[in-house]
Amino acid sequence: MQLMTAFAALMLRDMRLAVRVGGGALMGALFFLVVVVMVPFAVGPDLKLLAHIGPAILWLGALLASLLTLDRIFALDHDDGSLDVLMTASLPLEVTVTAKAVAHWLTTELPLVVIAPLLGLMLNIEPRAMASLVLTLLAGTPALTFIGLIGAALSVALRRGGLLLAVLVLPLTIPVLIFGVAAAEAAMAEPGRFAAAITVLCALSLISFVIGPFAAAAALRYGLE
Amino acid sequence: MAVIDLANPTRFLRFVERVLPWLALLTLLVFAIGLYRAVNAPDDYQQGATVKIMFLHVPAAWLGMLGWALMSIAALGTLVWRHPLADVAGKAAAPIGAAFTLICLITGSLWGRPTWGTYWVWDARLTSVLVLFLLYLGVLALYWTAEDPGRGARAAAVLTLVGAINLPIIKFSVDWWNTLHQPASILRMGGSAIDSSILWPLLIMALAFTLLFFTLHLAAMRNEILRRRVRALRLMQAQQFAEARP
Numbered sequence A: 001m002q003l004m005t006a007f008a009a010l011m012l013r014d015m016r017l018a019v020r021v022g023g024g025a026l027m028g029a030l031f032f033l034v035v036v037v038m039v040p041f042a043v044g045p046d047l048k049l050l051a052h053i054g055p056a057i058l059w060l061g062a063l064l065a066s067l068l069t070l071d072r073i074f075a076l077d078h079d080d081g082s083l084d085v086l087m088t089a090s091l092p093l094e095v096t097v098t099a100k101a102v103a104h105w106l107t108t109e110l111p112l113v114v115i116a117p118l119l120g121l122m123l124n125i126e127p128r129a130m131a132s133l134v135l136t137l138l139a140g141t142p143a144l145t146f147i148g149l150i151g152a153a154l155s156v157a158l159r160r161g162g163l164l165l166a167v168l169v170l171p172l173t174i175p176v177l178i179f180g181v182a183a184a185e186a187a188m189a190e191p192g193r194f195a196a197a198i199t200v201l202c203a204l205s206l207i208s209f210v211i212g213p214f215a216a217a218a219a220l221r222y223g224l225e
Numbered sequence B: 001m002a003v004i005d006l007a008n009p010t011r012f013l014r015f016v017e018r019v020l021p022w023l024a025l026l027t028l029l030v031f032a033i034g035l036y037r038a039v040n041a042p043d044d045y046q047q048g049a050t051v052k053i054m055f056l057h058v059p060a061a062w063l064g065m066l067g068w069a070l071m072s073i074a075a076l077g078t079l080v081w082r083h084p085l086a087d088v089a090g091k092a093a094a095p096i097g098a099a100f101t102l103i104c105l106i107t108g109s110l111w112g113r114p115t116w117g118t119y120w121v122w123d124a125r126l127t128s129v130l131v132l133f134l135l136y137l138g139v140l141a142l143y144w145t146a147e148d149p150g151r152g153a154r155a156a157a158v159l160t161l162v163g164a165i166n167l168p169i170i171k172f173s174v175d176w177w178n179t180l181h182q183p184a185s186i187l188r189m190g191g192s193a194i195d196s197s198i199l200w201p202l203l204i205m206a207l208a209f210t211l212l213f214f215t216l217h218l219a220a221m222r223n224e225i226l227r228r229r230v231r232a233l234r235l236m237q238a239q240q241f242a243e244a245r246p
Helices: A002-019 A023-044 A046-071 A075-080 A082-088 A093-122 A127-157 A163-189 A191-222 B003-007 B009-040 B051-079 B083-118 B122-144 B149-165 B166-176 B197-242
Strands: none
Touching: A002 A023, A002 A093, A002 B083, A002 B166, A023 A046, A023 A093, A046 A093, A046 A127, A046 B197, A075 A082, A075 B083, A082 A093, A082 B122, A093 A127, A093 B009, A127 A163, A127 B009, A127 B149, A127 B166, A163 A191, A163 B122, A163 B149, A191 B003, A191 B149, B009 B197, B051 B083, B051 B149, B051 B166, B083 B122, B083 B149, B083 B197, B122 B149, B122 B166
């Protein structure tokens, strides 16, 4: 019971910090919007082509947007010293990092999923395909957060953020991208294969939910001692 | 001398000095035999002489994966037993494994051009090996950015263990996804699918590559231990210099 209270308190604290002044909650969504808007300028405003590559663009945009906000999970707390307090608290570090990851997902990944249909409209993705694309994003973005959690912990332990984080996290997210785009494209071309792809996507999210907190807690423990 | 004695860096250095010349000599010898057998092996009836690329490609692929497996074991040593020699072993294996993986990718694409008609396809095996290479680069980037060797080693150990998930994916990628890269043909149920006139040179080359890996690894470990000693001496000197000044 106490554990749940502490978990909820920590999660709410992180969410409050993210949505208030100086927080990064909406920055990710804004970045997502800008990246997707840039694509038609790069490949030309051919609606047929855009509809074809739309799912890939939305997935790539979501991946990059979540990557940009990942270092906020630990870096700010590390700067003002509250991470040390959290690490010495009685709450297991694995639970602490899970609470922070869930808060990150709710404040930065969920807005991406919410605005995705709007961006899909700009990319000429038909409504039915868009519904399944949103479903794939919903199923796959937790994996991005929990894999990114490891990278965020590693880079805060080494006091290096930014590019190092991208280099560490991106190779590990390749399977998520592959199955996310595969599921979205299956929904458009052959609906029979959609179930298989989205099941794998859910599996990836669950696996990273199991591995991510332990690896991130280990990285913090060994890195910040 | 018991194996446990090697856990002492000074004893380990003495062991390396004694073993390394012989190991290097053995590597050269096996390479000479392997290359001789590989050059004289018959051409494939379909592929012609390009089949010989396999004598470099397959051992390099194995060694690229062995490198990561070795780093994973060293990572356990780093995280569980906090052994400095495990840090050194992991760090020394990373660039060597990355080099073998790169050799595997390059030779594979050179073979793919005449055989498949393209340098690169986004096949499951090729992609998973490319991911392995990127993971190697990530670990190397961690080592480059860490100022304190111990801290860098622990961070790299966590990443190595997470990245080890990729090893079974590489191994089974040809079975799970039916794509362009041929399935396992040497270690498989029902014996090897390769004719012995090509299999034997391949196995000798694999042994030669393995010996080369361990020769390079021991030498790199020795260099890393010496590098850390130089670093410690320099830090000590700087401290003494700072204390001597008023």
